Amino acid sequence: MSLLSVRSLTVHIPRGPLVTRAVENLSFDINRGEVFGLVGESGCGKSMTALAVMGLLPTAARIVKGEIVFENKNLVGQPDSVLRTIRGNRVAMIFQEPMTSLNPVFTVGFQIAELLMTHKGLSKRAGMDMAVDLLGKVKVPSPELRVHQYPHQMSGGMRQRVMIAMALACEPAFIIADEPTTALDVTIQAQILELLEELRESTGTSMLFITHDLGLVSEISDRLTVMYAGAAMEQSEASRVFSRPGHPYTRGLLDSLPVERGRRLRPIPGTVPTAENFPPGCRFSPRCAFRIEACDKAEPELRELQAGHWIRCIRAEEIARA
Amino acid sequence: MPELLRTEALAKHFDSTAGLFGPKTVVRAVDGVSFSMQKGEVFAVVGESGCGKSTLARVILRLTEATAGKAWFDGVDLFGLNRAELKALRRRMQVIFQDPFASLNPRMRILDAVGEPLVIHKEASGPELRQRVYSLLERVGLPNSAAERYPHEFSGGQRQRICIARAMALEPDLIVADEPLSALDVSIQAQVINLLDDLRKQHHLSYLLISHDLHVVQHFADRVAVMYLGVIVEEGTAEDIFNAPLHPYTEALLSAVPEPDPEKRRHRIVLPGDVPSPTQIPSGCRFHPRCPKSFEPCDKVVPGLIENQGRRTACHLVNPV
Numbered sequence: 001m002s003l004l005s006v007r008s009l010t011v012h013i014p015r016g017p018l019v020t021r022a023v024e025n026l027s028f029d030i031n032r033g034e035v036f037g038l039v040g041e042s043g044c045g046k047s048m049t050a051l052a053v054m055g056l057l058p059t060a061a062r063i064v065k066g067e068i069v070f071e072n073k074n075l076v077g078q079p080d081s082v083l084r085t086i087r088g089n090r091v092a093m094i095f096q097e098p099m100t101s102l103n104p105v106f107t108v109g110f111q112i113a114e115l116l117m118t119h120k121g122l123s124k125r126a127g128m129d130m131a132v133d134l135l136g137k138v139k140v141p142s143p144e145l146r147v148h149q150y151p152h153q154m155s156g157g158m159r160q161r162v163m164i165a166m167a168l169a170c171e172p173a174f175i176i177a178d179e180p181t182t183a184l185d186v187t188i189q190a191q192i193l194e195l196l197e198e199l200r201e202s203t204g205t206s207m208l209f210i211t212h213d214l215g216l217v218s219e220i221s222d223r224l225t226v227m228y229a230g231a232a233m234e235q236s237e238a239s240r241v242f243s244r245p246g247h248p249y250t251r252g253l254l255d256s257l258p259v260e261r262g263r264r265l266r267p268i269p270g271t272v273p274t275a276e277n278f279p280p281g282c283r284f285s286p287r288c289a290f291r292i293e294a295c296d297k298a299e300p301e302l303r304e305l306q307a308g309h310w311i312r313c314i315r316a317e318e319i320a321r322a
Numbered sequence: 323m324p325e326l327l328r329t330e331a332l333a334k335h336f337d338s339t340a341g342l343f344g345p346k347t348v349v350r351a352v353d354g355v356s357f358s359m360q361k362g363e364v365f366a367v368v369g370e371s372g373c374g375k376s377t378l379a380r381v382i383l384r385l386t387e388a389t390a391g392k393a394w395f396d397g398v399d400l401f402g403l404n405r406a407e408l409k410a411l412r413r414r415m416q417v418i419f420q421d422p423f424a425s426l427n428p429r430m431r432i433l434d435a436v437g438e439p440l441v442i443h444k445e446a447s448g449p450e451l452r453q454r455v456y457s458l459l460e461r462v463g464l465p466n467s468a469a470e471r472y473p474h475e476f477s478g479g480q481r482q483r484i485c486i487a488r489a490m491a492l493e494p495d496l497i498v499a500d501e502p503l504s505a506l507d508v509s510i511q512a513q514v515i516n517l518l519d520d521l522r523k524q525h526h527l528s529y530l531l532i533s534h535d536l537h538v539v540q541h542f543a544d545r546v547a548v549m550y551l552g553v554i555v556e557e558g559t560a561e562d563i564f565n566a567p568l569h570p571y572t573e574a575l576l577s578a579v580p581e582p583d584p585e586k587r588r589h590r591i592v593l594p595g596d597v598p599s600p601t602q603i604p605s606g607c608r609f610h611p612r613c614p615k616s617f618e619p620c621d622k623v624v625p626g627l628i629e630n631q632g633r634r635t636a637c638h639l640v641n642p643v
Contacts, residue, residue, distance in 0.1 A: 041509060042507050187578050190574075212507065215537075256509045257508060259537055261561070262541075267509055267511075271477050271479065
């Protein structure tokens with residue numbers, strides 16, 4: 001039984017006479033204890049998906065279709081009062097920039113305690129005690145001192161640990177991590193990844209891990225979806241996407257990565273389509289090396305080629321053999 | 323290959339005050355950097371935020387004055403130049419910055435932005451200027467029509483191409499590229515890497531590449547210097563550094579880079595703690611408080627950057643005291 005089930009989620013943002021199709025017909029399920037990755041480049045809709053799940057979409061954006069079922073309840077269309085009991089409590093979020101997501105005028109301890117006061121009815125003193133425990137759990141050194149510090153007194157890595165402590169405060173069933181390590185240096189990122197892996201072992205919390213980093217997503221997630229211009233292009237186990245990428249876009253991303261010394265890179269030509277020049281048919285076809293006439297006729301379906309491996313490409317079988 | 327750029331014990335310290343009335347402290351951003359790069363080479367300086375790599379680039383470009391040390395560009399003492407001489411030398415040394423949004427004036431047409439170096443150095447004007455700009459745009463894969471447009475009409479990748487065209491305008495010998503790819507998506511980044519590679523071959527360019535992205539450096543650089551807290555801890559050919567890092571910091575840095583291919587993954591070495599502040603540099607080896615291999619002399623004796631078989635390492639394990 002899946003913990004979170006997103007069904008045909010479609011988010012549109014009207015822009016004058018045009019519509020930006022931020023997310024289109026996106027479906028995925030996340031099981032208990034699973035880390036599910038959403039990977040793609042800027043503007044592919046991965047963060048919009050996270051915001052939709054949290055009920056935090058910008059006011060201009062509209063969910064025009066789809067369901068977001070969490071613990072057997074459809075969150076789409078729920079009033080904010082209901083969502084507020086879920087956010088930060090059953091579902092928590094870790095954002096990219098801990099400096100902008102922490103309040104600069106309160107101590108980190110108070111910000112953690114506030115969550116517990118709101119959702120668990122704890123007193124301020126009990127909340128602060130709990131905050132010390134939580135900071136210890138995310139390996140902030142000398143938590144009893146750090147709990148009284150303000151965000152600006154901490155390094156980026158420490159602030160991200162505080163964010164994780166806040167996410168864990170109410171023992172959520174599910175954490176959304178949106179580029180949680182992007183603002184950090186690699187050695188600090190390694191610390192945070194290690195921490196997330198340990199917490200996953202000890203708490204069994206499921207996670208939706210959103211990133212643009214192909215290396216990162218393949219190291220941390222069990223299954224993943226590759227998104228492009230709002231739609232899922234490929235969905236499978238993480239290991240399979242990298243050993244046998246099925247969609248030309250996934251292949252293009254991997255070929256663009258400078259991993260092998262001296263090998264000429266094979267970039268994907270062109271740029272991501274915008275609302276003004278959205279192609280008919282397959283949204284990737286203008287940049288695709290495998291494009292044929294039929295690609296421009298109709299939007300291809302996401303098809304299950306092998307058990308658990310879904311690809312949105314009419315030529316997927318041929319490409320797999322090539 | 324002849325030498326293009328050399329620095330000797332280059333240092334840049336900033337005075338800073340802790341708080342409004344606090345004691346004066348000194349930020350030792352670059353703290354004694356010596357290296358030499360050859361003509362035609364891609365020399366990469368890698369390291370994490372605050373290691374001093376960007377300050378090093380700015381000192382070499384004389385965008386900020388060095389506190390101590392020397393630097394020579396093609397045999398010319400960079401710090402002994404007067405204004406006119408410096409201006410003349412800048413024709414041969416150009417720069418590309420990280421953020422292509424911030425480094426183009428939003429109110430200047432691309433024609434004026436790319437042509438500006440040619441105007442400043444009185445190389446071209448009028449119809450000739452326009453022709454030169456067209457040919458520069460063509461070299462970076464942009465149509466002539468781009469000349470009449472403004473920066474906001476272009477994507478990040480296209481803007482970085484425009485910045486590259488501007489850097490190429492005076493046919494420089496050296497381009498200092500400070501994180502030129504960090505703001506770009508993977509598929510666009512690959513386009514720009516290939517462009518930089520082509521330009522290098524066609525115009526015998528050298529690059530001083532400042533980067534934190536080890537994948538890019540491994541792919542593109544000939545030689546690599548790894549910086550930590552203002553000093554070089556290891557330097558060598560890209561092959562040597564990436565295949566067999568000697569310094570424990572380099573080793574940890576490489577192991578921490580997420581790798582998409584499960585077969586190429588290294589065992590992740592997680593360093594404890596944060597990088598210390600450059601106002602309070604640890605005694606002895608500045609990496610020793612975080613080093614998993616630190617031993618007895620490390621907190622007392624500063625390790626020298628010692629050359630052995632074409633690579634240099636500053637570590638007591640590699641060069642016993």
